[in-house]
Amino acid sequence: MDIFAKQKIFIKSIILLIVMNITLIGFFIFREMKPPHKPLLFPKNEEYNDVSGILKKELNLSDNQVAQFDTIRKQNFEKQAALKEIIRVDKDAMNQEMFNKNSDETKVIKLAKKISQNEYQIELLHFEQAKKLKAVCNEKQLDKFEDLILEIRDYFRPDNQPMKR
CATH class of the missing domain: 1.20.5 (Single alpha-helices involved in coiled-coils or other helix-helix interfaces)
Structure with missing residues (x-):
C-alpha cells in the first residue's frame, strides 16, 4: 500500500x-x-403515602374509625400475604413440573386449579374488607367513599408514580 x-x-x-x-x-x-418524566396525574402529598391517609382526611374519619380501618386493613393484608405466598410456591411448583422432562399433566392442572382458587380467595377477601370498611362509615362518609374509590385507584396507578433515575 x-x-x-x-x-x-x-x-x-x-x-x-x-x-x-x-x-x-x-x-x-x-x-x-x-423532562425526566411526565407530570403526575395527581400531585403527591406526603400525608397520602398509603390509602389510610387519604381515607382519614377525605372521609373525616374519627380516631375510633381510623383505628377500626387500620385493624381491618392489617388483618386483610396478613391473610392476603399468606395466600400470595401459597400462590407463589404453587406457581413455582407448576412451572417446575411443566418444564420437567416427564411432565405430569394432571399435577399441572391440579396446581393451576389450586392457584386459581387462592386468587379467588384473595378477591373474596377484597370484598369482605370492603363490607367491613363500609360498616364502619356513616351515611355521609359512604357517599364520599363511593366517589373516592376511583380517585384512590388513579392516585396509586404506576404511571402516576415519580420516575426513579
Whole structure:
C-alpha cells in the first residue's frame, strides 16, 4: 500500500470518528434537555403515602374509625400475604413440573386449579374488607367513599408514580 492510500484511509477514519463523536454528544444533550418524566396525574402529598391517609382526611374519619380501618386493613393484608405466598410456591411448583422432562399433566392442572382458587380467595377477601370498611362509615362518609374509590385507584396507578433515575 502506498503512502497516498494510507493517508486516504487515515482521513476517512478521522472523519468517521468525528461524526460518531458529534452524534453521541447530540444524543446526550438531547437526553438531558427533555423532562425526566411526565407530570403526575395527581400531585403527591406526603400525608397520602398509603390509602389510610387519604381515607382519614377525605372521609373525616374519627380516631375510633381510623383505628377500626387500620385493624381491618392489617388483618386483610396478613391473610392476603399468606395466600400470595401459597400462590407463589404453587406457581413455582407448576412451572417446575411443566418444564420437567416427564411432565405430569394432571399435577399441572391440579396446581393451576389450586392457584386459581387462592386468587379467588384473595378477591373474596377484597370484598369482605370492603363490607367491613363500609360498616364502619356513616351515611355521609359512604357517599364520599363511593366517589373516592376511583380517585384512590388513579392516585396509586404506576404511571402516576415519580420516575426513579
